[in-house]
Amino acid sequence: MAINLKTLSPSELESLISTARSQLEHSRSRQIAEVRGKIEALLDSAGLALGDVFPRQVAKGRKGKASVPAKYRNPEDPSQTWSGRGKRPLWLVALLKKRGVTLDSLLIDGAGRASPATARKGAAKSASKATKKAAKKAAKTTRRARKA
Template identity: 45%
Template structure:
């Protein structure tokens, strides 16, 4: 099925792209489902279980919300620290504006 995309309007082209991406997702899901069924059949044919072949799921190495060591320390208030991740704290930005270098605030 050949579609002459040169004659399509912007709206028609956008709709065509959306339909194509949707179909692509459907085909991917079908492929994964077939592969899972094939793997299950092979495992059962050998008299094994999924856990025998792949083992139980390994525990995650990192926990969500785990504390990260402080990388920067407020020179005027050593109690205030920042790990260097996420949004910069106000004291960090204020210190930079005041002329303090990042390297001077390393913990």
């Protein structure tokens, strides 16, 4: 059955296309039902389940990569947030250009604060840096005194 598509009007072409689509869907669903029946018959005859033949496989990709909570929020549109990672969003750049707006003023409550343990580690690092600096300075003055 050859149809000369060039002789058909636009409405006839649309009708033909919709008929062909519905026929394609019907044929496809019938084919799927046949294949499913064959597979179920094979599994039943072998005494197996589909899970025995095709065990669930873990999807490959990023593992343990959790999303980062938002750290900054647009006061003009609270639905716009930024985690502080990656390129700065346009709304943030525009707000920072305004006088008096700082990154700290856009922090979500509690988002930018360090945990007490992290704060102690930071304080300990600062103290150890200061101690190292003082020791270095003392050694330098001792060397100068010896030379003189």
